[in-house]
Amino acid sequence: MTGKTALITGAARGIGLAAARKFLAEGWRVAMLDVLSDTLLEAVRELDRPDATLALEADVSDPAAVQAAVQKAHARFGRIHALVNNAGIAIFKPILEVSLEEWQRVMAVNLTGPFLMVQAVAPLMRDQGGGAIVNITSISGLRASTLRVAYGTSKAGLAHLTKQQAAELGDYGIRVNAVAPGPVDTAMAKAVHTPEIRADYHDHIPLNRYGLESELANAIFFLCGEQADYITGQVLCVDGGFDSTGIGLPTLRGQRRNS
Known part of the structure; x- marks a missing residue:
């Protein structure tokens, strides 16, 4: 064992659990x-x-629960070398149907949660000489889409929070980056993405497939490791090229097939 410790939120399933396996x-x-x-x-x-x-067990939007959880992790393992802010929720509704309570809950978990986690962990990292933080944003925070007014806005805010944290914590040797997943074969995606939605995504992804949870875990681990020692304040899209393309890809593919 390396003696290093990672604290991962939202670790019970999906990308968080895949990251735990990788570490x-x-x-x-x-x-x-x-x-x-x-x-x-x-x-x-x-x-x-x-x-x-x-x-x-903790709700990342609860300051007292966050502080208690971080102290338990520190007491058990002595140091926290990496923090992965993966916990998040999504509410898929048209913009005019999203309630104030739903908006506030998404913001509390997806944006306030990472703020509170860093507030609790960064002093420990500072005192031990540094560390790495990875926030899990989303392509929905970079590209607007329907039904994502709260989710997409929270993830856009988290992308900027990442840069703010990197700017202010660099003096302590703490690097802060973000990973922005594109469509990934998680349990949530399988539950809400119909065959028609999946086909639309495939049409607009250059690599023409959904990502794997393990591929996101690989990117997260890289940003927490020594090979990324001079990388901070960045948002890494792990999306098969989805963020890089416009609306012409399906037409271009059709022209290739017909040529």
Whole structure:
């Protein structure tokens, strides 16, 4: 084991759990935080690494719960070398149907949560000489789409918060970057993306497929590691090229097929 520790929020499933597996495979210890206690405990049991894992039940939008969870992780492992702010929620509704309560909840988890987590972890990293933080934003924070007024806006805010954190924490040797996933084969995507939606995404992704959770985990681990020591304040799109393309890709593909 490397002796290094990562704290990952939203770690009970999806990208967070994939990231936990990646860090463990690379010899790190992992504190796994989630509000879904039963799902989290089951994930930790399946990992079967009691020596290197810690389950933390907490809501990232609750300041007291965040502070308590971070202190438990620090007490167990001694140091926190990396923080991955992955916890997030989405509400898919037309803009005129989103309630104030729904808007506020999405902002609380997706934007205030990473703010609070960094407020709690950064002093520990500062005192130990540095660390790495990765915020999980989204292509929805870079490209507007329907049904995502709260989600997309929260992720756009998180992309800027990443730069703000990088600018202010660099003096302490703390690097802060973001990963912006495109369409990924998560449980949520499988539940809400109809065959028609999936076909539309394929039409606009140069690599012509959804990403894998493990591919997002690889990018997260890279940004937390020594090979990324001079990278901070960046938003890395892991999206098969989705953010780079305009509206012409389906037509161009059709022309190629017909030529």
